[in-house]
Amino acid sequence: MKKYLLILMTLMFSVSSGYAFDKYSIDRADLPAEARDFLELHFPKSKIAMIKVDKHLLKKSDYDVKLVNGTKVEFNNSGKWTSVDCKRSAVPEKIVPDAIKRYVKKNCPDVKIVRIEKTATQFEVELSDDVELTFNRLGQFKSMKMKD
Numbered sequence: 001m002k003k004y005l006l007i008l009m010t011l012m013f014s015v016s017s018g019y020a021f022d023k024y025s026i027d028r029a030d031l032p033a034e035a036r037d038f039l040e041l042h043f044p045k046s047k048i049a050m051i052k053v054d055k056h057l058l059k060k061s062d063y064d065v066k067l068v069n070g071t072k073v074e075f076n077n078s079g080k081w082t083s084v085d086c087k088r089s090a091v092p093e094k095i096v097p098d099a100i101k102r103y104v105k106k107n108c109p110d111v112k113i114v115r116i117e118k119t120a121t122q123f124e125v126e127l128s129d130d131v132e133l134t135f136n137r138l139g140q141f142k143s144m145k146m147k148d
Contacts, residue, residue, distance in 0.1 A: 023052070023053040024050055024051070024053075025050070026048050026050055026051060027051070028048060028051075030053055030063075031051065031063055031075065032075070032077070032078055032079030033079060034075075034078060034079030035065070035073075035075040035079035035080075035081070036079075037079075038073070038075075038079070038081055039065065041094075042084075042092040042094065042095060043067060043071065043073075043092070046068065046069055046071065047068045048065060048066070048067060048068070049066045049067060049068045051064070051065050051066075052064040052066075059077075060076075060077035061077050062075060062077055062082075063076075069089075071084070071085065071086045071089070072084075072085045073085075081118075082119075083115070083117035084115065084116050084117075085115040085126075086114050088114060089112075089114065090113060090114065091113050091114065091115065091116050096113055096116060096125075097135075098139070099135070099138065099140065100113075100116075100123060100125060100133075100139045103133075103135070103139070104125070104127070104133070108127055108129070108131070111128045111129045111131070112127065112128045113125050113126070113128075114126055114127065120137075121136070121137060122134055122135060122136055122137060122142065123136075123137070123139070126147060130146060130147040131144060131145070131147065132145050132146070132147050
C-alpha cells in the first residue's frame with residue numbers, strides 16, 4: 001500500500017510541476033526595466049489593463065502585458081519583447097526590422113502589420129488581411145500562409 005501511495009504522490013508532483021504559477025498585476029514595477037522602457041517608448045499613452053507574470057519551476061519567468069486598447073505585448077524574463085499583437089491596428093514601425101518593412105511595402109502595399117513575433121530563428125508577421133509571413137532573423141522572406 002505504501003508503495004502505491006508513493007507512486008501516486010510522485011506522479012501527482014511530476015504532473016503538477018509542468019504547470020506555470022501565474023500572478024496577475026497591473027503594476028509596471030513587476031516588469032523588468034527593459035520591458036518598462038519598451039512600453040514607454042512604443043506605447044507612451046497606453047494604460048496597462050493587466051500584467052500576467054508566468055513563473056515557471058524550471059525556467060525563468062516571462063510576462064504578458066495587455067493594454068487597455070487591446071494590444072498584447074509579451075516579454076521574456078529579461079524584458080526583451082517576443083511578440084506584439086495590436087489586433088487590427090498597426091504595430092509600431094520602429095520594432096519591425098527594415099528588411100521586413102521593405103518587403104511588406106513592396107509586396108503588400110495596401111495592408112499593415114498588426115502582429116509580429118520573434119523567436120531565436122525567425123520573425124512571424126501577421127498582416128491586416130489575415131496573411132501570415134515568415135522571415136528569417138536577417139529579414140529574408142521564407143513563407144506565406146493564410147491565418148487559421
